[in-house]
Amino acid sequence: MKNSQLYKGSLNTIIMKxxxxxxxxxxxxxxxxxxxxxxxxxxxxxxxLYPALHKLEADGFLDVEVEKVDxxxxxxxxxxxxxxxxxxxxxxxxxxxxxxxxxxxxxxxxTGLQF
Amino acid sequence: xxxxxxxxxxxxxxxxKMGIIYTDIRTEMxxxxxxxxxxxxxxxxxxxxxxxNAHRKKLRRQNTKLVMLACVKSWKAMGLNILKIRFLAxxxxxxxxxxxxxxxxxxxxxxxxxxxxxxxxxxSVSLPSVIGILKRKAQYSIGEGxxxxxxxxxFPAIIALKFVxxxxxxxxxxxxxxxxxxxxxxxxHTVRMFKAQxxxxxxx
Numbered sequence: 001m002k003n004s005q006l007y008k009g010s011l012n013t014i015i016m017k018x019x020x021x022x023x024x025x026x027x028x029x030x031x032x033x034x035x036x037x038x039x040x041x042x043x044x045x046x047x048x049l050y051p052a053l054h055k056l057e058a059d060g061f062l063d064v065e066v067e068k069v070d071x072x073x074x075x076x077x078x079x080x081x082x083x084x085x086x087x088x089x090x091x092x093x094x095x096x097x098x099x100x101x102x103x104x105x106x107x108x109x110x111t112g113l114q115f
Numbered sequence: 116x117x118x119x120x121x122x123x124x125x126x127x128x129x130x131x132k133m134g135i136i137y138t139d140i141r142t143e144m145x146x147x148x149x150x151x152x153x154x155x156x157x158x159x160x161x162x163x164x165x166x167x168n169a170h171r172k173k174l175r176r177q178n179t180k181l182v183m184l185a186c187v188k189s190w191k192a193m194g195l196n197i198l199k200i201r202f203l204a205x206x207x208x209x210x211x212x213x214x215x216x217x218x219x220x221x222x223x224x225x226x227x228x229x230x231x232x233x234x235x236x237x238x239s240v241s242l243p244s245v246i247g248i249l250k251r252k253a254q255y256s257i258g259e260g261x262x263x264x265x266x267x268x269x270f271p272a273i274i275a276l277k278f279v280x281x282x283x284x285x286x287x288x289x290x291x292x293x294x295x296x297x298x299x300x301x302x303x304h305t306v307r308m309f310k311a312q313x314x315x316x317x318x319x
Contacts, residue, residue, distance in 0.1 A: 027143060028150035046147055047173045051180045058188040066142070066316050071120040072149055073142045073317070 007042060011052050013094050014044075016061065016079065016087040024065065024078035027053065053077055061086050118149050122159055126152075129167055135178045137185070139256040139313070144174065185257040193305045202301050210293045217285055226279050229292040233272050236296050240303035241265040255313040265302050268295055 007014075018033055019025055025033070031044045056062045061083035065076045079087060118126075127145045135141045148166060155162050167174075196202060217225045245266075247254060272295050275288075282288050 026146065028147050045173070046144075047177045047180075050143060050147075050177060051184060054181055054184045058184060058191070064316060070117050070149070070153075072118075072123045072146050074146045075143050 010094060011044070011048060012056060013090040015052060015056065016083065016090060019062070019077060019079050020084065020087050024076040026074050026076050056083070116153060118153055118159070123149055126163060129163065130174070133171065133175060135174070137182065137254055137256050140178055140181045182257055189257060189305070189309065192308065193302060196301050196305050202297060205300055206293060206297045209296050210289060213289045213293055217289060222285055222288065226276065226288060230272060230276060233292060233296050233299065236299040236303070237265050237269060240299055240306060244306070255317065256309065265299055268299055271295060
């Protein structure tokens with residue numbers, strides 16, 4: 001990952017967005033999905049992912065299901081009803097943030113401007 | 116290549132050896148490491164050793180973070196239970212009983228009886244956690260063990276035994292013990308709540 005600091009604040013929103021799209025996922029699956037979507041640019045470490053998942057669960061945004069898969073127990077996470085509402089809000093916030101950053105970094109020429 | 120049950124147990128044992136004692140955290144770490152190792156070629160034992168050596172510090176740091184989060188979650192649940200009507204109802208019921216006792220006995224006898232009631236309530240909550248820890252019984256989460264913190268509530272009760280005679284009125288003494296007993300019972304309720312959640316998660 002080129003600059004992890006830039007992505008840190010958006011980790012929860014990324015997780016919630018993925019769960020919204022995929023229904024339920026487990027930790028390793030999330031890391032691989034993010035890696036795939038960003039062509040290896042964004043690599044979520046387990047040290048950042050699991051505390052984020054546990055925090056979202058404690059806040060009531062995620063539900064956990066434990067299942068036995070391939071000789072071991074696996075924890076699947078899915079959005080709760082509150083989590084689904086929160087995802088919509090956080091995505092709207094993130095989109096607004098991206099728009100503002102875009103305007104700051106490369107402002108588009110104002111349309112009514114005359115020389 | 117899918118890992119065998121014995122190989123999964125080896126990963127779990129390695130994590131346990133590193134001090135990752137809570138099953139709720141270890142389950143997830145074991146699955147993560149198993150998923151990583153399933154994608155690598157070569158000798159399993161060597162791959163596991165390499166992974167643990169490369170990630171030892173990170174895994175320990177992650178464990179600490181998750182334990183802290185579980186602690187915060189437990190105390191948040193305890194706080195929310197105190198704000199519930201159930202706590203108020205328990206408080207009122209205990210206060211009525213203690214007032215009744217106080218009408219029948221003098222202050223000294225009332226205080227001693229309330230202290231015994233408090234000790235029974237407190238032990239019923241904290242003893243299972245203490246025994247679990249002493250027997251090194253596998254614990255799913257720190258939420259199961261928070262009952263042990265009830266032991267700390269004993270101190271204000273013992274201190275009260277010393278200063279209770281300075282209280283200006285009997286009502287203050289009754290309120291003091293009612294509060295301590297209610298807190299103990301609420302902590303017990305919180306522990307039971309966590310155990311039920313864990314049972315639902317892992318034993319369904």
